[in-house]
Amino acid sequence: MNLQIKPILSALRRHKAGTILIALQIALTLAIVCNALFIVHQRIERSNRLTGMDESNVIAVQNRYVGKPDSFLPLMQTDVAALRNIPGVESAYVTNAYPLRRGGWSTGMQTDPTKTKDSLPSALYFVDEQALKTLGVKLIAGRNFTPSEIVNLAPQSTPAPAQVIITKAIADKLFPNGDALGKSIYYAKNKPSTVIGIVEKLTVPWIEFEHMDNVTLMPIRFDSGYQHFLVRARPGQQDAVYKAIPNALYKVSRMRVLPEKYGLRTFDVVRANAYEADRGMAILMTVVCAVLLAITAAGIVGLSSFWVGQRRKQIGVRRALGARRSDILSYFMTENFLIALGGVIVGTVLALGLSQWMLKYFEMPRVSVTYVAVGVVLLLVLGQAAVFAPALRASKVSPVEATRSV
């Protein structure tokens, strides 16, 4: 093998343009493929992020009341009662927002009653005593709300109930000493809310937020014509409950709109809807990578076939002079390996440069070395696989070719 490198290099020197083009193509492919696959990886990772919920068997209902009663609160309570009475329902509650809803309410929190500047933001979920069970979140300290703690909140007023349950993320940030339980948080000036419980993890309703795990559960019934219900079905009952929900609600009152697309969704659908764009981008990137690799492979096959065809006479001479078939095969394989090696070296530099550029303009994390390494191996293997068929054909050139004029 070693002996062959020198003649290969001098042969390549006679095909400078072709050699450079293949190497360039490999380099560009590597740069694009490893960055694109890295983006795919990030998007998939993002769309698999945990919400802290037990998402199976949960159904989300979006509801708008029609009409203008003095208060929506009685309607909400009859609806929740109707949902809880559906056979197969484990628990249900009415709320303003939940993880992955992509819309909600956030406010600033303070530990000082008078300060309003530089507050820590938190998403607010208005819940009742069945929320923890329905969401399936883990309470790691303190206790749940009691039914008597749930208070009504008039439209357009500031939520600041006497008790709140917060996530561990907030507890750690506001009370680094680990003594959050029983302490006061101010969601509005001079109105303390006592921390009665801490949940392990629960994410905000948005998929992009500076503090994904900053969530406060407030024991509040919010008087508004636009509500969400979360329903947990008993295991195996999800389909039946899903079908029964619209009828149960319409039986209470027809003066409501359950929007067509988002009215009734299982949590699988909620998750899929939330990350639809990321999924689309990941699929697009994967397809582009696959096509790029296919084109590069086809290009290598095409160019190598041409070189084999061009050198039939020389191959014949070598064979006549005693070279074995395997020598010819390994000649072309080695030739391709050398070109591909040049390509991946340039490609690695390009890939890192591209990643640096994307870091600057798209604020993306730098591509991981693993991805570049995987890309390098992938392209070297791809090159060898692509050149194999033409090389095999070359090895089958008969020594008689030496005597024929081309």
Added chain:
Amino acid sequence: MFGYYLELALRSLKRSKALTALMVLAVAMGIGACMTTLTVLHVVSGDPIPSKSQRLFYPQLEPRDTDNGFYSKGEPPSQVSWQDGMALLKAGRADRQALMTGGTAPVQQDGSQAEPFFARARYTTADFFPMFEVPLRYGHAWSKAEDEARARIVVISSVLNNRLFHGEDSTGRTLRYNGVTLQIVGVMKPWRPHPHFYDLNADSYADTEELFMPLSTSRDLHGPRNGSRDCWGQGGKVQEDVLETANCTWMQLWVEIDDPEKVADYKAFLTHYSEEQRAAGRFKLPVNVRLRNVTQWLDYNQVVPSDVHLQVWLALGFFVVCLVNTVGLMLAKFLRRSGEIGVRRALGASRVAVFAQLLTEAGIIGLSGGLAGLVMAVGGLWLVRQQPDDYASLAHLDLPMLAATFAIAITATLVAGLLPAWRACQVTPALQLKSS
């Protein structure tokens, strides 16, 4: 001569079908990917109102006090309060001015038993229609007099007119919005500026609203409001009904200034107004005004999604690889025909003639690649339209992009053909003839 080259080219392309197919396919996929992503970019970064985007301005003021957690980045809030909006509106220093906000409420055909449905509305003052050149199919918009009279009137979109009145002239008829009867005075033609520049609180590429009514009327009928509201000073406890006097920004103000020389005057007026308010003790922070036109306003809000840019760059990179691939294959193909070229040269064909012939061949590949690429772009755009993004439904190929597709395909392959053709016409006739 060109006919002869064409014949030679077709014959040579037929000789190696697989190679030709590969080259055409590579060009087609590159073109298809580029055109799809560029069309999406073209759609999302388009000028929503080309005739006026340099003449419509969005004034911003700094009315807040120091006691608010949101004061940052040195930029004034992105909306105005009722007091400031009304003051600037009444001052009338620009050629036209409109103060507006958006909302959603149930709509029902008057006297019908059909189920109500929710529709989006825009509450605005009268200049909205002439200022944004809103086309009307039936009837007319309203005037300042009707703004002041708080008239119970509404202009509806063509979509809503089709839904409620089967597209007939519905002016003079009535509908119920949020439980209040409004008389229809005008029906719009289809109108969807994208981005939805005049109010970016909803989706940036949202559909146009279905109902338009005077701002004063909407306050009377307690029209529910959409969009953001930023309050300061009173702990955020503001009832929706008293927004007129509250320290909250929640409205969009647009002004039209036709004479470019008067733009600076208007900005000076904004500064002067802010100084007056500061002197009166209403504004607490230093004077900070902005007057961006439509283009600058969209740029400032970074309306174009960054994924769209990323996709364009990905497609361009992909196209470059496809072209490099094509150059390599063409080089191989042309050099393989050195013998044939040697004969042609020996028989008297000049280098230029050989070069032209080979470029014709490259051009054919470009043209077929462009055609196939067009099919792929149409398919690609169809795929884009299946996506959930709010701009997706806008992704259609238009005439300029169609022309661009072919121009790019042919130019790119001709450029790609230059090196192989130049290398091939360097063939020395004598050497080739000897070795054959």
